[in-house]
Amino acid sequence: xxxxxxxxxxxxxxxxxxxxxxxxxxxxxxxxxxxxxxxxxxxxxxxxxxxxxxxxxxxxxxxxxxxxxxxxxxxxxxxxxxxxxxxxxxxxxxxxxxxxxxxxxxxxxxxxxxxxxxxxxxxxxxxxxxxxxxxxxxxxxxxxxxxxxxxxxxxxxxxxxxxxxxxxxxxxxxxxxxxxxxxxxxxxxxxxxxxxxxxxxxxxxxxxxxxxxxxxxxxxxxxxxxxxxxxxxxxxxxxxxxxxxxxxxxxxxxxxxxxxxxxxxxxxxxxxxxxxxxxxxxxxxxxxxxxxxxxxxxxxxxxxxxxxxxxxxxxxxxxxxxxxxxxxxxxxxxxxxxxxxxxxxxxxxxxxxxxxxxxxxxxxxxxxxxxxxxxxxxxxxxxxxxxxxxxxxxxxxxxxxxxxxxxxxxxxxxxxxxxxxxxxxxxxxxxxxxxxxxxxxxxxxxxxxxxxxxxxxxxxxxxxxx
Amino acid sequence: xxxxxxxxxxxxxxxxxxxxxxxxxxxxxxxxxxxxxxxxxxxxxxxxxxxxxxxxxxxxxxxxxxxxxxxxxxxxxxxxxxxxxxxxxxxxxxxxxx
Numbered sequence: 001x002x003x004x005x006x007x008x009x010x011x012x013x014x015x016x017x018x019x020x021x022x023x024x025x026x027x028x029x030x031x032x033x034x035x036x037x038x039x040x041x042x043x044x045x046x047x048x049x050x051x052x053x054x055x056x057x058x059x060x061x062x063x064x065x066x067x068x069x070x071x072x073x074x075x076x077x078x079x080x081x082x083x084x085x086x087x088x089x090x091x092x093x094x095x096x097x098x099x100x101x102x103x104x105x106x107x108x109x110x111x112x113x114x115x116x117x118x119x120x121x122x123x124x125x126x127x128x129x130x131x132x133x134x135x136x137x138x139x140x141x142x143x144x145x146x147x148x149x150x151x152x153x154x155x156x157x158x159x160x161x162x163x164x165x166x167x168x169x170x171x172x173x174x175x176x177x178x179x180x181x182x183x184x185x186x187x188x189x190x191x192x193x194x195x196x197x198x199x200x201x202x203x204x205x206x207x208x209x210x211x212x213x214x215x216x217x218x219x220x221x222x223x224x225x226x227x228x229x230x231x232x233x234x235x236x237x238x239x240x241x242x243x244x245x246x247x248x249x250x251x252x253x254x255x256x257x258x259x260x261x262x263x264x265x266x267x268x269x270x271x272x273x274x275x276x277x278x279x280x281x282x283x284x285x286x287x288x289x290x291x292x293x294x295x296x297x298x299x300x301x302x303x304x305x306x307x308x309x310x311x312x313x314x315x316x317x318x319x320x321x322x323x324x325x326x327x328x329x330x331x332x333x334x335x336x337x338x339x340x341x342x343x344x345x346x347x348x349x350x351x352x353x354x355x356x357x358x359x360x361x362x363x364x365x366x367x368x369x370x371x372x373x374x375x376x377x378x379x380x381x382x383x384x385x386x387x388x389x390x391x392x393x394x395x396x397x398x399x400x401x402x403x404x405x406x407x408x409x410x411x412x413x414x415x416x417x418x419x420x421x422x423x424x425x426x427x428x429x430x431x432x433x434x435x436x437x438x439x440x441x442x443x444x445x446x447x448x449x450x451x452x453x454x455x456x457x458x459x460x461x462x463x464x465x466x
Numbered sequence: 467x468x469x470x471x472x473x474x475x476x477x478x479x480x481x482x483x484x485x486x487x488x489x490x491x492x493x494x495x496x497x498x499x500x501x502x503x504x505x506x507x508x509x510x511x512x513x514x515x516x517x518x519x520x521x522x523x524x525x526x527x528x529x530x531x532x533x534x535x536x537x538x539x540x541x542x543x544x545x546x547x548x549x550x551x552x553x554x555x556x557x558x559x560x561x562x563x564x
Binding site for chain 2: 031046058075105
């Protein structure tokens with residue numbers, strides 16, 4: 001008896017230390033200088049908690065556990081080695097895996113024979129765990145499929161969509177309530193797994209590619225909350241803390257994303273971010289724009305003191321980040337102060353653009369957030385926009401009739417010269433014309449991002465010091 | 467049992483507050499690695515799955531528990547790996563180019 005109590009205490013102590021390490025891990029994530037220490041703390045915490053759990057006296061079958069741990073590792077290694085452009089879909093997939101684990105454990109707990117019936121509160125939490133888990137499984141799979149472009153990126157909408165979706169969720173919640181009141185109706189349980197599984201698919205169908213950063217963050221939050229619910233059911237404080245931290249993180253990130261895209265708080269909470277922007281009435285009058293060659297652009301850049309490069313996902317699609325790094329090096333060598341202005345939704349998930357630029361060896365202290373860089377534009381000689389459009393559209397600031405009015409943007413139009421690398425004059429994602437392109441101070445650089453930046457770099461090195 | 471529940475609620479509430487305060491301070495620069503890290507940490511759910519599979523109370527519990535361990539472990543391994551790979555890329559100005 002003493003021995004058993006002793007090992008239980010030991011297990012709880014490993015969990016306590018793991019909890020502290022998890023919190024430290026996130027605290028150290030706050031800056032790039034301490035972040036890797038954060039991972040280390042997380043790894044130690046994880047190893048301790050797993051080792052502690054293996055001491056659990058009820059465990060009779062170590063073979064299954066070992067096989068599963070090995071199999072999971074075999075699957076996990078390639079998932080840790082994906083390309084940086086594929087990180088968003090990898091993240092969505094891992095939300096799905098996390099939710100799968102939680103849902104399966106919840107299901108098993110429901111069917112476990114127990115001496116005393118589960119309390120009502122416990123049953124309610126278990127239902128919440130399974131509903132949130134199940135919708136996150138399929139929702140994240142759908143998101144991953146859209147990001148990987150296995151599924152069509154464009155939103156698919158039909159009449160009464162919100163009614164159908166909310167109806168589905170409503171039915172699942174009603175079934176859960178019945179189960180809480182009459183737990184003996186165990187035949188109802190499959191419904192609270194199956195309905196949310198369908199709901200997860202339906203929820204993502206109307207959501208377009210550009211809304212993915214918000215969706216991934218929201219699913220992250222759901223995955224965390226379902227894990228916290230599992231912690232309640234298993235009475236595991238460690239799991240409650242880890243789930244709450246993950247839930248809070250996903251929640252904050254989705255709030256950030258929704259603010260950056262000018263969507264309301266409730267819009268995010270209810271996941272109703274699917275509606276397509278109604279394109280502004282096509283004023284297709286051909287207005288004149290000024291364009292420039294790579295040679296002219298290189299000359300202007302070389303003569304500048306301060307340059308801000310604004311990259312959008314188009315840059316990553318064109319695989320131009322390494323050429324951009326060459327441009328950065330070449331200008332920096334000439335004493336030009338080059339910074340990057342990063343909009344929160346540049347990329348396919350929160351912070352994605354920073355990772356892509358860091359991968360191209362651009363120092364992180366040159367990567368500035370929208371709020372940090374916006375004050376700099378009036379003193380900037382050249383704002384160079386590569387593959388970004390709507391996040392630079394001044395209409396968001398001063399045209400109340402614009403569909404993106406109110407969206408925070410990078411104030412590139414305040415720079416002395418604006419250069420935009422763009423394939424053609426086609427409208428942006430939201431189908432909105434960008435008045436930036438018609439300003440007197442704007443030079444359009446028509447061409448493929450990678451090729452054009454390469455040409456500028458060649459001109460800069462060819463011209464030598466002048 | 468009732469007390470356990472209340473304690474759990476307290477723990478959840480405090481952890482949520484800590485989470486908000488800590489996450490708010492994380493630079494947007496690192497939001498992608500943050501998400502992959504929290505994803506790995508969240509996979510601590512593996513402890514519940516280990517007990518389920520290990521106790522082998524019913525065949526169903528053992529099967530579901532085993533699959534749950536596999537999916538959580540892949541998140542732990544994959545999540546820590548990719549977070550570390552990403553963070554290694556973040557270098558300050560003047561650092562040696564890789």
